Amino acid sequence: MAYSSKVVDHYEHPRNVGSMDKDDPRVGTGLVGAPACGDVMKLQVMVNDDGVIEDAKFKTFGCGSAIASSSLVTEWVKGRTVEEALQIRNTEIAEELSLPPVKIHCSVLAEDAIKAALRDYMTKRDGADQAAASA
Amino acid sequence: MVKLPIYMDNHATTPVDPRVLEAMLPYLRETFGNAASRNHAFGWQAEEAVEMGREQVARLIGASEKEIIFTSGATESNNLAIKGVVDFYQSKGDHVITAVTEHKAVLDPCKALERKGLRVTYLPVGQDGLVDPDDVKKAITERTILISIMAANNEIGTLNPVAEIGRIAHEHGVIFHCDAVQAVAKVPVDVEAMNIDLLSVSAHKIYGPKGVGALYVRRKNPRVRLTPILDGGGHERGMRSGTLNVPGIAGLGKAAEIGRAELESDAARILALRERLRNRLHVELDAIYLNGSLEHRLPGNLNLSFAYVEGESMLMGLKDVAVSSGSACTSASLEPSYVLRALGVGEDLAHTSIRFGLGRFNTEEEVDFVADLVIQNVKRLRAMSPLYEMAQAGIDLNSVSWVTGN
Numbered sequence: 001m002a003y004s005s006k007v008v009d010h011y012e013h014p015r016n017v018g019s020m021d022k023d024d025p026r027v028g029t030g031l032v033g034a035p036a037c038g039d040v041m042k043l044q045v046m047v048n049d050d051g052v053i054e055d056a057k058f059k060t061f062g063c064g065s066a067i068a069s070s071s072l073v074t075e076w077v078k079g080r081t082v083e084e085a086l087q088i089r090n091t092e093i094a095e096e097l098s099l100p101p102v103k104i105h106c107s108v109l110a111e112d113a114i115k116a117a118l119r120d121y122m123t124k125r126d127g128a129d130q131a132a133a134s135a
Numbered sequence: 136m137v138k139l140p141i142y143m144d145n146h147a148t149t150p151v152d153p154r155v156l157e158a159m160l161p162y163l164r165e166t167f168g169n170a171a172s173r174n175h176a177f178g179w180q181a182e183e184a185v186e187m188g189r190e191q192v193a194r195l196i197g198a199s200e201k202e203i204i205f206t207s208g209a210t211e212s213n214n215l216a217i218k219g220v221v222d223f224y225q226s227k228g229d230h231v232i233t234a235v236t237e238h239k240a241v242l243d244p245c246k247a248l249e250r251k252g253l254r255v256t257y258l259p260v261g262q263d264g265l266v267d268p269d270d271v272k273k274a275i276t277e278r279t280i281l282i283s284i285m286a287a288n289n290e291i292g293t294l295n296p297v298a299e300i301g302r303i304a305h306e307h308g309v310i311f312h313c314d315a316v317q318a319v320a321k322v323p324v325d326v327e328a329m330n331i332d333l334l335s336v337s338a339h340k341i342y343g344p345k346g347v348g349a350l351y352v353r354r355k356n357p358r359v360r361l362t363p364i365l366d367g368g369g370h371e372r373g374m375r376s377g378t379l380n381v382p383g384i385a386g387l388g389k390a391a392e393i394g395r396a397e398l399e400s401d402a403a404r405i406l407a408l409r410e411r412l413r414n415r416l417h418v419e420l421d422a423i424y425l426n427g428s429l430e431h432r433l434p435g436n437l438n439l440s441f442a443y444v445e446g447e448s449m450l451m452g453l454k455d456v457a458v459s460s461g462s463a464c465t466s467a468s469l470e471p472s473y474v475l476r477a478l479g480v481g482e483d484l485a486h487t488s489i490r491f492g493l494g495r496f497n498t499e500e501e502v503d504f505v506a507d508l509v510i511q512n513v514k515r516l517r518a519m520s521p522l523y524e525m526a527q528a529g530i531d532l533n534s535v536s537w538v539t540g541n
Contacts, residue, residue: 003451008451011448011451011452014519017518017519019524031521031538032538032539033537034537034538034539035482035522036481036482036483036486036537037482037539038445038446038447038486039445040521040522040537041521042521059520059524060519060520061444061522061523062445062448063445063447064447064451066445066448067448067519112538
């Protein structure tokens with residue numbers, strides 16, 4: 001199958017590969033997919049005090065389209081607020097990367113990954129707020 | 136400098152040997168006759184070429200030339216063998232034995248028979264990928280009319296104990312078909328010594344052209360009979376009607392002749408290349424696993440799982456190298472290879488498998504180039520694999536409850 005030039009570019013030059021400390025209260029981590037399905041994405045965001053995503057990192061086990069989808073998402077979320085990042089839809093990812101129908105699931109997984117990371121961050125934040133309130 | 140791209144997918148198909156092409160050309164040019172034309176020189180020359188091809192194929196497998204039927208390829212040979220025998224001997228029984236790791240060209244005809252009410256036993260294989268002859272023996276009933284077991288597997292290159300299975304088949308008076316497409320001209324195959332009654336051959340897997348193959352059909356001890364699939368002019372002793380593919384047959388014959396003459400030297404050289412590749416990868420990479428028996432294996436086959444690196448992303452990195460992946464991530468179902476699953480390879484590892492198929496025209500320089508590229512890509516992709524990171528941190532991946540969206 002021929003890959004789009006954007007998929008190839010992200011595959012060859014993935015943006016923001018890496019890991020952040022998942023115990024850091026500013027960091028949200030999402031881990032989605034399963035090895036048996038051939039796709040696992042780990043996506044992390046670091047959110048500053050203003051609710052803006054300052055940094056994002058990913059690691060992906062999966063085909064070129066899965067790597068490209070997660071790489072692209074890390075680029076997109078940087079500089080956005082948590083609320084804005086929650087608006088990212090898989091269809092935008094698929095469109096940007098010109099994913100063929102059999103690879104749409106890669107973009108779905110990337111959307112799941114970013115949502116899972118943001119949810120993890122929000123759970124931590126709300127937990128901290130409650131802890132602060134009850135202190 | 137090595138010439139790119141490199142072809143290392145010789146189980147899928149092989150390049151036509153220049154000597155084979157030379158043998159074919161006259162029959163595409165001046166000697167274009169129909170082998171069935173009995174009353175002029177064009178026909179006689181064509182017939183001569185066909186008969187020579189028949190002899191060359193027969194000699195490769197220890198048969199008599201009268202026992203070779205030409206077909207369009209292995210899919211047709213397998214269909215003709217399985218459906219032809221089952222139809223002809225339907226009064227004798229209705230049970231067929233095969234194995235789960237067979238090629239689709241055997242499994243799908245068997246499924247078609249099941250839809251017609253026949254019973255098919257699909258034998259499991261061991262972790263080494265081999266069929267156990269004892270399992271064959273136990274599966275035979277009074278209603279069994281055919282056993283179809285491949286000689287060499289197309290994905291993992293494992294070599295079944297064909298001689299033993301043949302002996303068991305004959306002891307029980309059951310016809311034995313062997314899909315030997317990957318085996319002939321690569322390892323010794325002898326229909327007499329192995330008690331094979333029907334054997335499928337394809338030209339393009341042995342450095343011949345695509346679109347031509349053969350079926351060996353035993354003529355005595357026992358005489359095997361078939362109901363043809365194609366009805367028509369009664370060519371090939373009535374078993375396969377249709378004008379003979381004379382240039383293709385000339386090519387198949389030449390490929391068989393070369394394959395027989397050079398089997399030992401080819402096998403030794405290709406095995407050395409394969410071992411060079413295997414050793415390089417094992418020295419430089421951790422967590423890689425060989426799929427299928429090392430001992431009972433085609434010289435040119437290397438099927439490895441590179442844990443934590445998904446197969447398709449590997450192939451993308453090996454863009455100047457033609458190899459194939461055991462995971463079919465191109466389908467919506469994301470199903471990994473049924474052959475690897477049959478060996479008990481977990482779905483996670485099945486997704487990381489790559490098949491290297493070395494052949495007659497591969498060189499040491501190519502092997503070194505491929506080894507370097509594979510090592511570089513595995514390291515790069517592991518550096519971005521969350522699974523490798525988790526495994527390095529001592530997390531048991533089987534203990535993780537994975538979140539799957541749909």
